[in-house]
Amino acid sequence: MNHWGKYKAAALLFSLAVCCAAIIGCEGTGGSTAPQPVTNSSLQEPATQIPESQKLIVYTSHKEEVYRPIIQEFEEETGILVDTHAGGTTEMLHLMAESEADANVDVFFGGGVASLEAYREYLDPYSVSLKDSLDPSLTSTDDRWTPFTELPLIFIYNNKLVNEEDAPKSWREFLDDTWKGEISFADPEKSGTSFTILETLRDVSGLSLEETIAAFCDAMDGDMSEGSGEVLQLVDSGEKLVGITLEESALKEIARGNDISIVYPEEGTSVVPDGAAIVRNAPHRENAEKFLDFIVGDAVQNYAVNTLSRRSVRQDLFPASRYDFAIVPINIQKASAEETKALELFHDRMGVAKGEATP
Amino acid sequence: MILRYINASYRRQLLTFFILTSVVPFLLGGWLLVYLFRQNVTRTYEEKELSMEQEVKALLLHNFAQSETTIDSIEEDPNIQKALSRGSVRNPNVYAALYRETDAIRDNATIDIYSGSVRVYSTQRGNAPKTLPLDMGILKRAADRQGSTVYSSQYDGIYTNSVVLQIARKINDNDGFVVITVGQENFDRALNGLLGGEKGLIIANRFWEPVYTTGSLGSDETLQRLRSEIFHDEKMHGDESQVTVADALGDTGLNLIYLAPPALSDDIYRSMLRVLLFLSLIVSVFSIALSGIVSNYLAKPLTVISRAMQQLRHENYSVRVDLPRDDEFGELAAGFNKTAGRIADNLDERVRQQKKLNETEIAMVQAQLNPHFLYNTLDTIKWVAKDHDVPEIAALSSDLAAILRRSISGKAFVTLSDQLDLLDKYCAIQQFRFDDSFTYEFVVPEELMDCVLPKLIIQPVVENAIIHGLEGIEDGFLKLEARHVEKDGQNDLIIRVTDNGHGISDEMIDILKRRDTKELRGHLGFNNVNTIIRLYYGDAYGIEAARLPDRGTSVTITLPYSKEFPEEITEDKT
Numbered sequence: 001m002n003h004w005g006k007y008k009a010a011a012l013l014f015s016l017a018v019c020c021a022a023i024i025g026c027e028g029t030g031g032s033t034a035p036q037p038v039t040n041s042s043l044q045e046p047a048t049q050i051p052e053s054q055k056l057i058v059y060t061s062h063k064e065e066v067y068r069p070i071i072q073e074f075e076e077e078t079g080i081l082v083d084t085h086a087g088g089t090t091e092m093l094h095l096m097a098e099s100e101a102d103a104n105v106d107v108f109f110g111g112g113v114a115s116l117e118a119y120r121e122y123l124d125p126y127s128v129s130l131k132d133s134l135d136p137s138l139t140s141t142d143d144r145w146t147p148f149t150e151l152p153l154i155f156i157y158n159n160k161l162v163n164e165e166d167a168p169k170s171w172r173e174f175l176d177d178t179w180k181g182e183i184s185f186a187d188p189e190k191s192g193t194s195f196t197i198l199e200t201l202r203d204v205s206g207l208s209l210e211e212t213i214a215a216f217c218d219a220m221d222g223d224m225s226e227g228s229g230e231v232l233q234l235v236d237s238g239e240k241l242v243g244i245t246l247e248e249s250a251l252k253e254i255a256r257g258n259d260i261s262i263v264y265p266e267e268g269t270s271v272v273p274d275g276a277a278i279v280r281n282a283p284h285r286e287n288a289e290k291f292l293d294f295i296v297g298d299a300v301q302n303y304a305v306n307t308l309s310r311r312s313v314r315q316d317l318f319p320a321s322r323y324d325f326a327i328v329p330i331n332i333q334k335a336s337a338e339e340t341k342a343l344e345l346f347h348d349r350m351g352v353a354k355g356e357a358t359p
Numbered sequence: 360m361i362l363r364y365i366n367a368s369y370r371r372q373l374l375t376f377f378i379l380t381s382v383v384p385f386l387l388g389g390w391l392l393v394y395l396f397r398q399n400v401t402r403t404y405e406e407k408e409l410s411m412e413q414e415v416k417a418l419l420l421h422n423f424a425q426s427e428t429t430i431d432s433i434e435e436d437p438n439i440q441k442a443l444s445r446g447s448v449r450n451p452n453v454y455a456a457l458y459r460e461t462d463a464i465r466d467n468a469t470i471d472i473y474s475g476s477v478r479v480y481s482t483q484r485g486n487a488p489k490t491l492p493l494d495m496g497i498l499k500r501a502a503d504r505q506g507s508t509v510y511s512s513q514y515d516g517i518y519t520n521s522v523v524l525q526i527a528r529k530i531n532d533n534d535g536f537v538v539i540t541v542g543q544e545n546f547d548r549a550l551n552g553l554l555g556g557e558k559g560l561i562i563a564n565r566f567w568e569p570v571y572t573t574g575s576l577g578s579d580e581t582l583q584r585l586r587s588e589i590f591h592d593e594k595m596h597g598d599e600s601q602v603t604v605a606d607a608l609g610d611t612g613l614n615l616i617y618l619a620p621p622a623l624s625d626d627i628y629r630s631m632l633r634v635l636l637f638l639s640l641i642v643s644v645f646s647i648a649l650s651g652i653v654s655n656y657l658a659k660p661l662t663v664i665s666r667a668m669q670q671l672r673h674e675n676y677s678v679r680v681d682l683p684r685d686d687e688f689g690e691l692a693a694g695f696n697k698t699a700g701r702i703a704d705n706l707d708e709r710v711r712q713q714k715k716l717n718e719t720e721i722a723m724v725q726a727q728l729n730p731h732f733l734y735n736t737l738d739t740i741k742w743v744a745k746d747h748d749v750p751e752i753a754a755l756s757s758d759l760a761a762i763l764r765r766s767i768s769g770k771a772f773v774t775l776s777d778q779l780d781l782l783d784k785y786c787a788i789q790q791f792r793f794d795d796s797f798t799y800e801f802v803v804p805e806e807l808m809d810c811v812l813p814k815l816i817i818q819p820v821v822e823n824a825i826i827h828g829l830e831g832i833e834d835g836f837l838k839l840e841a842r843h844v845e846k847d848g849q850n851d852l853i854i855r856v857t858d859n860g861h862g863i864s865d866e867m868i869d870i871l872k873r874r875d876t877k878e879l880r881g882h883l884g885f886n887n888v889n890t891i892i893r894l895y896y897g898d899a900y901g902i903e904a905a906r907l908p909d910r911g912t913s914v915t916i917t918l919p920y921s922k923e924f925p926e927e928i929t930e931d932k933t
Contacts, residue, residue, distance in 0.1 A: 055590065065516020072514060073495045075566045082566075083590045252517060299494040306492065307517070 056082045056287040061089040061110035103281040106288040112192035113275045116145040117336040123277040133316040138273045145277035149310035151246040152271045159261040171204040181221035184234040184243030191228040200270040222354030251309035268326025370658035377650035389635045404622030408602045412617040432460040434530040443535040467545045473536040501527040510611040512564040546571045559618035576618040660688040676703040758784035776808040797835025819884030828860030852920040859911035863904045
């Protein structure tokens with residue numbers, strides 16, 4: 001047994017020796033000069049090691065065409081690296097609420113201020129340096145959020161299928177059978193804009209919330225789209241003849257050459273601002289403040305007006321006479337408070353209108 | 360355990376060893392080969408990819424350099440500068456100059472000249488008016504870095520939904536700018552298929568926002584992932600076994616990321632290993648077979664001898680090993696055979712000797728005289744003596760005949776009365792021989808007469824008393840007594856022979872006490888009695904001797920009291 005054991009050990013050692021020699025022998029074509037390659041899961045120092053003071057985390061519900069150039073400009077201007085997370089308003093607000101405890105979001109950029117109001121407990125007040133230049137009717141009472149741009153609601157219609165004379169002029173046309181079943185409108189549960197539309201309808205018509213919703217749902221004939229993006233599409237394609245949407249979106253579509261025309265409601269319309277806010281427990285508070293200041297600054301406000309077809313919240317740059325239509329004021333706090341009830345009513349009524357449930 | 364199983368057989372040890380030494384090196388070698396091959400190929404490939412990346416980088420930098428030169432010449436062109444300061448538009452001279460300066464790059468980029476935010480000259484077709492803000496975007500970048508060229512990523516979400524690279528420089532103090540726009544298709548054309556389809560290329564700005572992406576591996580998602588890693592202070596690392604190279608593009612502030620698929624995809628590597636495994640299975644099978652044959656062959660002689668040894672142990676002494684070899688096994692076999700032979704011979708010898716002994720015994724028995732002859736002869740003597748009126752001779756021969764008859768008879772046990780009868784005749788003869796120099800007397804109670812005792816117990820004692828004790832004594836007297844002793848659990852027959860002769864020596868007394876058989880050789884009869892009694896009945900019985908206080912000897916025989924004949928197989932010798 002001893003002999004045999006020795007033989008086996010010797011054999012194993014020999015094989016190992018051969019392996020080692022081979023490995024060593026084959027080593028040694030040194031790496032090339034140039035950049036440190038990131039190869040085969042070998043790790044590399046990032047080109048720039050970014051200090052925390054140069055970072056910002058933004059959650060946004062804006063469309064890419066809105067937030068991307070602004071954020072890129074912010075980066076170039078300040079040298080701060082921004083980590084952007086985009087999504088729908090409701091989705092992003094939920095995410096913000098969930099992440100707030102983990103302290104990994106600094107700024108919420110976007111969303112109607114009504115929605116921001118609803119989530120005010122997650123926000124940290126900040127008074128932007130240009131606050132005095134902002135339209136006071138658009139600001140938050142305790143600076144929980146700051147307005148960014150304001151977006152009037154307008155009517156759109158498919159200009160190939162509807163004549164200019166026949167185009168909708170009044171809010172009331174949306175509460176009777178004038179455009180029954182031809183209205184492009186997004187689920188207010190998903191779209192903040194849609195909720196604002198309902199509020200505007202209620203204010204202009206003078207009816208109660210229930211009555212407004214009932215009438216409107218009947219006019220909708222129980223059919224609505226999932227998101228505000230679709231609203232324009234459906235009118236453009238002709239599936240729906242008319243719609244209510246934000247001026248900004250409509251103008252962009254027109255710029256793109258689509259078959260849409262705008263009408264400003266004769267009773268006037270509501271202008272709801274969207275805004276931005278610093279989230280509680282923001283890990284990069286200072287940079288968040290810089291961002292908020294930046295978006296109400298001259299450059300971005302000009303850009304929003306000139307390129308993004310929005311309306312500025314800066315009174316000094318764009319005085320109030322900029323509006324050539326009447327403003328239907330919306331009490332943001334009040335609207336926010338009755339939102340839940342309104343949504344419930346709406347959904348029930350839509351079910352009835354669709355023929356799903358009995359009233 | 361397995362080890363024990365292997366060690367139990369030399370053949371298995373050999374087999375295991377052979378298998379291991381053929382399979383293990385193969386496996387190790389094979390794996391090593393695959394591994395080294397992969398390393399080697401990967402390294403060569405990586406080097407190639409690296410040089411490819413350098414090529415791409417050089418190409419891009421060359422193009423950028425051309426742009427710089429173009430901007431330089433525009434900046435230095437007096438026509439253009441004059442036109443800008445005057446604010447004139449669509450001046451053919453300017454256009455001529457512009458086209459001249461931009462000759463090198465015009466095919467693959469758009470060159471615009473801005474006066475303030477208004478585009479005043481452009482190599483782009485058509486006359487669409489265009490403005491750019493001065494307070495943000497490329498013009499702001501250029502203005503901030505007056506005199507230097509900026510390379511910036513510009514995203515248009517409204518019209519084109521795409522990203523372009525804009526290279527711009529402020530060329531005078533009057534908000535005059537040159538902006539060169541390079542779009543995705545320009546890059547594609549510039550690279551002109553330099554990059555293979557499976558690779559990937561990403562150009563990003565210093566914030567890792569995309570400028571240009573191409574190739575199946577150069578996707579926005581990849582850049583997003585890398586960007587996220589940088590943001591979270593994780594080391595940038597490539598996807599699995601891909602080649603990922605991150606490099607700065609000169610001092611433009613742009614970053615280049617070059618991606619290539621792995622040299623040997625995991626699939627290939629795995630299939631190589633699978634082939635290796637398959638081969639090693641074949642090798643193993645082959646090795647096991649061959650090892651089996653060889654180990655069998657090598658271990659066979661040992662097995663043969665071992666089995667023969669087993670046979671030997673089972674007392675089969677005729678077993679032989681047939682191994683006509685010249686080596687140690689051959690010697691072992693020869694030795695075995697010889698030893699087995701000797702054992703067999705020894706056994707035979709012993710058997711023979713035993714036979715001889717038996718034969719001798721038989722011969723001895725056969726040599727014995729026919730007892731009948733003796734009796735008859737003695738009878739004849741008696742009758743002749745009577746005829747010649749010599750009654751002493753008749754008595755002697757008659758007594759002798761009786762004694763002979765008794766002693767030759769096969770029975771080992773006799774009654775006391777029988778023995779006494781015999782002793783009486785013996786003593787009568789001795790008395791006659793010794794010329795009546797002694798008398799004798801037997802005192803035995805009647806009830807003891809049918810006690811059973813071994814034959815020839817008392818006679819040697821009596822003989823000893825007469826021959827040694829009463830030798831030369833004129834008034835000799837011999838007395839034999841027997842009595843039954845029953846006490847202390849004993850049930851003995853005590854026979855006592857006393858004489859008034861010389862008295863037994865102390866030596867003899869001691870020897871009897873010690874039961875030393877050796878010493879009694881001279882008095883064989885005496886010792887035999889002691890030995891017989893002790894052997895048959897145990898150490899509680901036997902004979903003792905003592906000198907009488909006056910003179911003489913007393914010998915006591917202690918026997919168990921019994922009136923029953925023990926079971927015995929009697930030989931009939933009559």
